Amino acid sequence: MRRFVFSVCLATPLLTLACGSDQPANSPESTGGGAGTSNAGSGNGGSGAQGGSDNGGSGGTAASGGTAGSGAGGSGASAGNGGSGGSNPGQPGVVGMDGMGAWDALPAGEKAKVTTNTSFFLHQSVGQDLEDGAEANGFSFEYCTSGATDLAQGLNGGLFSSSNGDPAGKIAEFRSMALANASGGLRVAIMKFGYADIVEGKAVGAQTAYQSAVADIKAAGVRVLHVTPPFVYNVPAENATKMATRTWMMNTFKDDIIFDLEDVESTNPDDNSRCERGGSWEICDNVRSTSGCPSQSQGVDAPSGQGHICFNPHAQRLSKAFLYAIYLAAK
DSSP states (O other): OOOOOOOOOOOOOOOOOOOOOOGGGSSHHHHOOSSSSSOOOOOOOOOOOOOOOOOOOOOOOOOOOOOOOOOOSSSSSOOOOOOOOOOOOOEEEEEHHHHHHHHHHHHHHHHHGGGGGEEEEEOHHHHHHHHHHHHHOOOOOOOTTTOOOOSSEEEEEEOSOOOOOOOHHHHHHHHHHHHHHHTTTEEEEOOOOOTTTSSSHHHHHHHHHHHHHHHHHHTOOOOEEOOOOOOOOOOOOHHHHHHHHHHHHHHHTTTSSEEHHHHHBBBOOOTOOOOTTTEEEEEOOTTOOOBBBOBBBTTOOOOSSOBBBBBBIHHHHHHHHHHHHHHHHHO
16 A cells, blocks of 8 residues: 655664675675675675575575675764574675665566565655655555554555654664564564664664664564665765764674665765765765655655655665565565
8 A cells, every 4th residue: 555755854794694874995895705606796885685596596595795894983883782683583684786686686486575474664754765666666565554463464664653853762663563563474574764863862872772672573583674774965964973873783783684775875876986975975966856856755855954765766776675685684
């Protein structure tokens, strides 16, 4: 079921083993290596998750990649162990720019697994951009309210009740919904912070609460797909904090799949260069929602301080990497 949400959001490791918001110089970089017939290519700050069918396919049965960088930058980076991982934590890796081609390379039967493995995705506006893009690619998310216990088989998506800027409230909703559905076939739980959630003064608390929630969810046997927090345009100080949280996620959840939203939205589709300002990555001007290339559900962004995604072609393009991350998280 489709729904349209119009909102104004305030400026807000790669391992090779198989098993649901760092400065560019220190960011994770694919170094090759992995199961199957192809390896992850190298990239500037990119990601190295590659996979294919259960039998090896085009990328093997494991996320291939390399080593994680030790990046720092901004505030709020801290360490942690990411919880117990449950009885079958899935395969680790980071999915970024390479995820688009990896999704395209999957056979139809493999892609269809995201419609049979049950997942839910709680988010706010930028998450709706990803849902809109996935729907355009033939994979719709069934609408679910936060707290729903009657999830459809396959992809489910809905909005947090907590407002943007309230990461603690969002994390509590995420934990509650995952635990309520743990015995009902839920395989992968996903939440995305809003860009107003990961800012100076809130990032460290959000990290601590999120890590605790992830540990509880994994202990209940549900996998967690992590999403690096979205950037805003033209506010480098805020983006530095988001980059630090990206580094924290990669250092903390090395045994999980991470969808690197920061990588895909800050890579210029024209030449694959990194979009940067003031020492921080940012959403590219030709990727964000503008009057010439608007978001389908969120309207046109202000000149700075927001970070919605142009629907055609960019939300459609980036959502392939998101779908691929969901696919890997459920394997």
